[in-house]
Structure formats: C-alpha cells, structure tokens
Amino acid sequence: MQIREIMRSCPVMPVLVIEKVEHAVPLAQALVDGGIRVLEVTLRTDAALAAVRAIVDNVPGAIVGVGTVVRPEQFAQAKAAGAVFAVTPGLTPTLAAAARAAKIELLPGVMTPSEAIAALEEGFDALKLFPAEQAGSMGMLKAMGGPLPQILFCPTGGVSPESAPKLLAMPNVGCVGGSWLAPKEMVAAGDWAGITALARAAAAFAK
Ligand code: 3PG
Numbered sequence: 001m002q003i004r005e006i007m008r009s010c011p012v013m014p015v016l017v018i019e020k021v022e023h024a025v026p027l028a029q030a031l032v033d034g035g036i037r038v039l040e041v042t043l044r045t046d047a048a049l050a051a052v053r054a055i056v057d058n059v060p061g062a063i064v065g066v067g068t069v070v071r072p073e074q075f076a077q078a079k080a081a082g083a084v085f086a087v088t089p090g091l092t093p094t095l096a097a098a099a100r101a102a103k104i105e106l107l108p109g110v111m112t113p114s115e116a117i118a119a120l121e122e123g124f125d126a127l128k129l130f131p132a133e134q135a136g137s138m139g140m141l142k143a144m145g146g147p148l149p150q151i152l153f154c155p156t157g158g159v160s161p162e163s164a165p166k167l168l169a170m171p172n173v174g175c176v177g178g179s180w181l182a183p184k185e186m187v188a189a190g191d192w193a194g195i196t197a198l199a200r201a202a203a204a205f206a207k
Helices: 003-008 021-033 048-058 073-080 093-102 113-121 137-145 164-168 184-189 192-203
Strands: 012-016 038-042 063-067 085-087 105-107 126-129 152-155 176-178
Touching: 003 105, 003 126, 003 152, 012 192, 021 038, 021 048, 021 192, 038 048, 048 063, 048 073, 063 073, 073 085, 073 093, 105 126, 126 137, 137 152, 137 164, 152 176, 164 176, 184 192
Parallel strands: 012 038, 012 176, 038 063, 063 085, 085 105, 126 152
Antiparallel strands: none
C-alpha cells in the first residue's frame, strides 16, 4: 500500500505513545472498532516496537506504521516489527536513503517551502506538515498550495477535533495527525470504550 492510499484510508492518523506493551492491542482494537485503521506508533518508548508487532499480529484491519523516526536504522527495525509505513518529524538525505533501502513507505515531515522542495527532489510528494499549528496551519497550507499544488499534506502538531474538519476540507490535505484520539489518562485507565467513541467521532470527519 502506497503512502497516499494509506492517507486516504483514514481522515485522522492517531499519534500513539504506548508506554506498556500490554496496552497496544486493546488500544489498537479500540481505535479500529471506532473506524480508525491507520495507526502511528511513535518510537518514543521502549515498548514501541513490541507494540507494533503485537498490533500487527493481533488486530486485523489495522494499518500500522511508526512515527518519530529520527535515525536511519529505525526504518529496518520498524519493518522487521511489521510496520508498513514510517513518519518522520523532518527529512534528511540519510533518512530518505534509509527508508528507500528498508523498502518502507515514508511520510516525511517538512515545515518550509525549501524543505518541501527538498522532499520532492528525494521523490516524496505526500508530506507531513510539522509542527502544523506553529507553521501556520491553514494559512501555511493555502500558501504552499499555490506554488506546490502537487504535494498532499498530513498536518500534524496542534491539530484538534475542532480544527481537523476545516483542515480536511482543504484540497492539499489528505489526512490529519493528532494525539487526541489516545489521551494518556484514558490509555492508563484502560478506557477503551471511551477511545472507541473518540475514534468514531474522528472517523466521521469527511475527506
Ligand atoms: C506529536 O509530535 O506528538 C504529534 O505531532 C502530535 O501532536 P499533538 O499532540 O499536537 O496532536
């Protein structure tokens, strides 16, 4: 599955921080039950790669990727754990080469027109705008859409249930990313029904 198809599979890509591997499967199942199939498991915790493997093996229908990739060796590790895509907060030639070598779909982060053009030169035209809110959100996306209409964005960082529908209405936005679908307290409390409700609301956003 190519990255644009993954982006089209879900209006909201949840950014997940999984501290305990035993949370991975019920959390992913709760999101999938609510209609959110694309899951970004950030590599910010020791449990992250084991969480990816557990979700891939136990949650049918989930499209599992990793996020917060900042080192080249992490692409192969993510692929070995079963991830089908990776998200980075920024892009360097080293990361681009490593993603290609690992044969994993990449959604690279950019924040400026020069970074977007550099990503195009590396062969990527589906990009994460990060951090979206700080970059100017809708104003920035509209401005980038003039000279760079070929880029499809996933704005992430500061996106909320209030701003998501407006962002999704923009022609150069394919999906949005956000952490609000899996609040730390709800995960810690095992409030899976509550997370399914959040997912259902987000899955209803049109693209
Ligand atoms: C992150 O870095 O955690 C993601 O960009 C999500 O940001 P958010 O918490 O503002 O949704």
